[in-house]
Amino acid sequence: MARVAFFSLVSVPLLFNQTIAQQKAATPEAQKLDCLEAMNGLRTAAGLAEFKEASIATQVLPEKTVERATDSDETTQAGKLTGTFAYYPVADGKKDCNAAVEYWKAGFSLFKNELPPEFTETNKTAVYSDKAVSFVALYNPKPNPVVSCVLLQCPTATVP
Structure with missing residues (x-):
């Protein structure tokens, strides 16, 4: 790009659209999922109360694109949420609640x-890995449990 000193007006929208696409690719997008049936199948088999759909703002995962906090005083939405997170890594973007539940x-x-x-630090031992913490979240015996599920599509890592 450094070699191009002149470009026509037709090129401007293309470059602008490319910049927007790059910015969108760098920002994770979330899609709401309904995994209650898959999760509650295991919970009821274990004699635990069924999850209900979360409705309080501090319990509902964001579905919209959220800009990253740039100021150290700002907090991300995930930092404002209460509860225990269950995490299932997805490489292909498939929305498979049953696979997530089996993983947990x-x-x-x-x-x-x-x-x-x-506990001293995350992932130091296997029981403090995402998989183990997700197991605890799935089988948490807390009364009146709620759940909020989203598929968060993170941008692919680029190697410089």
Whole structure:
């Protein structure tokens, strides 16, 4: 691009649209999912109360594109949410609640029928991995549990 010193007016919209596309690609987008049936199937089998759909602002995951906080005093929406997060990595963008629930359920094997060691940092031991924390979120015995599910499509990492 440094070699181009002149461009026509027709090129401006193309460059502008490319810039917008690049900005959109760098910002994660979320789509609401309904995974209550898949999650509640496991919860009721374990004798736990069914999840209900979250309705309070601090419990509902954002569905819209959210700009990243640039000021250190600002907080992201995820920082304002309460509760325990369950996370399922998706590479192909497929909305498969059953696959997510099976992934979370598999977190049980990480505990090996032992109490976990004292927490010092995330992912230091297997029981503090996303999979294990997601297992705990799925089987949390808290009364009146609520859930908010979204598919968050993050931009692909680029290597410089």
